[in-house]
Amino acid sequence: MGGGDGNDIWGWVDPLNNEEYALMGLTTGIAFVNVTDPDNPVVVGTLPTETIETPWRDIKVYQDHAYVIADRAESHGIQVFDLTRLRGVAPPQVFTADVVYDGITSAHNIAINEDTGFLYAVGSNTCAKGLHMVDIRTPDKPMFAGCYSDQHLHDTQCIVYQGPDSDYLGREICFNSAFTNTADNLPIGTHILGIVDVTDKAAAVTVFERDYPDAGYAHQGWITDDHRFFLLGDELDESELGFPTRTLIFDVSDLDAPVFVSAYEAATSSIDHNLYVLGNRVYQANYTSGVRVLEFSDLANSVINEVAFFDTFPAGDSAVFDGTWSVYPYLPSGNIIASDIANGLFILTPR
Numbered sequence: 001m002g003g004g005d006g007n008d009i010w011g012w013v014d015p016l017n018n019e020e021y022a023l024m025g026l027t028t029g030i031a032f033v034n035v036t037d038p039d040n041p042v043v044v045g046t047l048p049t050e051t052i053e054t055p056w057r058d059i060k061v062y063q064d065h066a067y068v069i070a071d072r073a074e075s076h077g078i079q080v081f082d083l084t085r086l087r088g089v090a091p092p093q094v095f096t097a098d099v100v101y102d103g104i105t106s107a108h109n110i111a112i113n114e115d116t117g118f119l120y121a122v123g124s125n126t127c128a129k130g131l132h133m134v135d136i137r138t139p140d141k142p143m144f145a146g147c148y149s150d151q152h153l154h155d156t157q158c159i160v161y162q163g164p165d166s167d168y169l170g171r172e173i174c175f176n177s178a179f180t181n182t183a184d185n186l187p188i189g190t191h192i193l194g195i196v197d198v199t200d201k202a203a204a205v206t207v208f209e210r211d212y213p214d215a216g217y218a219h220q221g222w223i224t225d226d227h228r229f230f231l232l233g234d235e236l237d238e239s240e241l242g243f244p245t246r247t248l249i250f251d252v253s254d255l256d257a258p259v260f261v262s263a264y265e266a267a268t269s270s271i272d273h274n275l276y277v278l279g280n281r282v283y284q285a286n287y288t289s290g291v292r293v294l295e296f297s298d299l300a301n302s303v304i305n306e307v308a309f310f311d312t313f314p315a316g317d318s319a320v321f322d323g324t325w326s327v328y329p330y331l332p333s334g335n336i337i338a339s340d341i342a343n344g345l346f347i348l349t350p351r
Helices: none
Strands: 006-013 020-026 029-034 042-048 057-062 065-070 078-082 099-101 109-113 118-122 131-135 143-148 151-160 172-180 191-197 205-210 218-223 229-234 246-251 259-265 274-278 281-285 291-298 303-310 324-328 336-340 344-348
Touching (some): 151 191, 151 218, 172 229
Antiparallel strands (some): 006 020, 029 042, 057 065, 172 218, 274 281
């Protein structure tokens, strides 16, 4: 796919012909892989890194444009690539970015709220590693929109809130996997679920910060479809605190007072990394134990169970940083794409 190890992954569906693509992050850049026929994937081309190779890359999509960042790759910025350029080319091509946003030099992750057209870079060289907000409503003309610096973010999910808390209905809310930058309520450096109202980009407001038991490193999480619960993965509670693979459940039905419900403990010992929710299922990339699928029915009472898995790293199951990096479960075909650090791209069909 162009060389290097794998990292992040995202998906794109061409609205013209419904062809499905994996956008596979690599240390050397991004590979665009047509996965419409999962038995015969085609590497259409690559988008090389803007500067140096790095093991941390992140990709998201908005209005047929890919947005790519790299961590610890100074002057990389945010690459913007028009994905419709993949149509009809003779593979494999080596592409260049259409635009590079230089409001940041590097960042650890990005999130995009497709309902509002705003991008959120986190862990960048700006905003005290908080939310660096970018207006991408004109996809190839990204513009700085605002900063939020009260929390040091590792990842975020930003949504137009449609949950049970009427005080925030219709507001744009970010759910942050983070630790504190200020000491108003919790000591600086406390690992938290942070909730922030970013409706006004020039004056983002902290809604609440919530720590949790046995924190190692608040890594990444996702809101349930009804916006009642947030599921959080802690990246270091396995390797440093000796827990089995854990998924932390928060009841966020009252955004001003979220409640830690419990920690679901799996039968595996691997480190959990990225997770995404679709319906009543949670799709997890759990490093050495691969892709794990959890199903829930009553999160308030911690009713959650594993229903499927695919181990991309059968050599072991220990709590080390190897194996599956991320997973994307949102392709219309129902196929799941997953990225493995050493073993590449996997295309999986649920049965």
